[in-house]
Amino acid sequence: MRVSTMNLFRRGFAAEKRDDAVFLFHEMLRMRPKPSVLAFSKLLSVVVKMKQYTIALNMFDEMRQSDFGFAIFGNFFKHCYQPNVATFTTLIKGLFLDHKAIEAEKLFKKLLTLELCELNEVMILTVINGLCKAGHTLTAYDLLVLFDKTSCKPDVYSYTTVIDSLCKDRMVDEALQLLAKMIDKGISPNIVTYNSMLQGLCNFGRWKDAKDLITEIVDRKNGRVEEAWCLFLEIPHKGLGYNVVTYNIMLHGLFRTSRFAEGLKLFKDMQAPQLTPNLVTYNTILKGLCMNKQIAEAFSFLHVMEDKGVNPNITTYSILIHGLCMDGKLEIARNLFNSLPSKGLQPNIQICTIIIGSLCQEGHVEEAKCLLKEMERNVCAPNSVTYNVYIQGLLKRKLLAEAKAFLDEMHRRGFSPDSTTVSLFLEYEGIIFV
Template identity: 60%
Template sequence: MRPQPRVVDFNKLLTSIVKMKKYAVAHNLFDEMRQLDIPIDQVTMNIAINCYCLLNRVDLGFAILGSFFKRGYEPDVTTFSTLIKGLFLDDKVMEAERLFKKLLTLKLCEPNEVTILTVMNGLCKAGHTLTAYDLLGLFEKTSFKPNVYSYNTVIDSLCKDRRVDEALQLLAKMIDKGISPDIVTYASIVQGLCNLGRWKDVKDLIHEMVDHKIYLDVITFNILVDAFCKEGLVKEAEDVVEIMMQRNISLDVVTYTTLIDVYSLVGQIDKARQVFDSMPGKGLKPSIISYSSLINGYCKKGRVDEAWGLFLEVPRKGLDYDVVTYTTMLQGLFCAGRCADGLKLFKDMHARQLIPDVMTYNTLLNGLCMNKQIDEAFSFLHIMEEQGVYPNVITYSTLIHGLCKDGKLEIARDLFNKLPSKGLQPNIQLYTTIIGSLYQEGHIEEARCLLVEMEKSGCTPDSVTYNVCIQGLLKGKLLGEAKTFLDEMYRQGFSPDATTVSMLLHQVFL
């Protein structure tokens, strides 16, 4: 008779299946082992608990915990760490926190670095960053010492929550406790400071990094390049790239793509193309994001044929189109008045089984409205809803703006009034569009009422709103009321545009 495999062999098999992410298979094998009375040990049960947790069945994981005691086993730190992870995966954040605190107060087991990191990571991902921050403070009074990874998790989450000063305080505490920050620690804070535009603090932090013998890697440099580019600080971004090259830090696809994007956005499309063309010579293959950025640059400059040529090159380079590439090209075609080509491209997108998102549909509707194809735009609104893509405020703003420009104020007003029933709150642009059209059509009192409603809803008039209102009042020969609006406009720090000034001069002096 063939000898039965040892429990250690089954454990190895279960571990291999879990590593392959075949959790359901591992779960079935565990059930078979129990039904066939194959011996199982503490390791087997920990593997089973892990499977149940990864299948979002932490309740079954706790049922296995009951088996521990029945079989005379003592749950260990792996058991509890896994159950805590399972609770977080099942969005049971409070239960996970309670279980962890119970481990500490009842001394059920000694938490290790994995347990602490699991708790920190789970809390931060669930948006409970300050709870994680407080727990780190609690550890100061115990023998448990969180490692650099736990600190990094909390620091990164604080920075993402724009609480960079607290992240800097935690960095200082970390250093005081003899825990050495690494490049990941500093990269998170650099990103946080860049997001807030605190350039002097960024510079000081980089000097501190050098003092601690931590040198910027390509990821940290990319954060700086990206931040400068988003601020339109092209020269500063170029300087960072120059420093990278001086230090023999290899620029990667992200660095090049960021530069392509910023050159495209500021209209330096030929420079963007030079960067793009230089990539293969550096052993780098442009990504689909690189292509989308350059296509966008060409479209913004009105060089749609060059954008189209680049778009067609994508599959020849072994890349797959994505929704962003199609949406970018769609916008370029519609802005150039090439509606037929735009509609054809939209159909081609479906043929490639790429699902348009709300941004794609908004681009399509805007293109059609821009080219006075309002009825066609409304037909796509219905298709959009049928496809389960929910229109947003921008969708309706686009359609309402198109209707107003086409002189269809009644339909626009009806659509505007339906927004609350769709769970949407009009924004300042939408209010301004309707108010402007009401003034233009001579519905002065209704425009006044809507302006009051807009302010009550929390939308503060901007420069465009004031200009639209003043122009509407001037058109209605209401010079005194227009002057009141003009005075208020100046008090709010806005100025009349050329059209408003021209109309004022015409009424005052002519």
């Protein structure tokens, strides 16, 4: 005995047998008033969940026979059914699941041509995902480009699906180009995107590109360190061994985002597989400690570094001097700066500018001026940053006449005041810069 139509409705079309679903479909066609398009969509969803894809297609085909078995639109409109995007998405999904990718693509293109429904992200992802799984990666790529020209833009999931499929189809360069394109469009890749890309690069032995990818993630604005960390943990599972470079990249990202404890733990971990930290590693650790105002620990670490036979360079001392200045320890910073020649190191523009800024901050403008002049004599000419730092120091001490003189000198050397210098001049004197 057939299940009654009303019982099926009350059960939300939860057709347990395919015969019930077919019976309900025919009953719905005869009903007055006609059920809503939502009701048809719901029935279709149930049939698809039952994996009776052929029946779902035959339901539509029965409404109107033609060369194109899914040309059901005329009868839909004739019977006042306005199919929505959910209806078509369900049918397209069913076609893909029934291994009828060509028919799914034809149906989708017909929807586009006749403008029978408004696309949404779910439909776009359904089509992209179905094509990629069916091995039609380039078609999916072309549709992705087409979608991008419509009002409904592809999202990170659609881009990720195509990138993953390109990598699996050995088109790694195309995947890298698509990754760059999505970033240019302001779509942020997620961990799945990066993982697919890393897997593709490792599969084809492109180790340098794989490391560059991790570096890019860490160095991107607003540092995607969490994604980089997840990829870092995946490295040994992808046939890409850890080395000092990959550890240095990750250490840099962790310290830059104030994850100091994790950074120090990673430094200890890197020595377990017999990896020897290099100068870049130690400088990265020192910078992290100084950023965290752990100056005493930084100097202890300096001694460890020297004991290991790693000689500090000018960058090492620049980090330490900057850390001392930021911590208000100008006297120690000045002594360390003055000791550099005895260590066989020549102060560079960056380290001189740090000292000049701190001297001005503490009111030692004359000493800062002497250092500025000494820089010129020692073939270490001040740059735009140096002049701006010094002039700002003068203005904060209300030494306006001297600041104007150095401003003229700055102009003669082809440098321009930055926004902070201009603001200070306007505040004190109302000077207008042309």
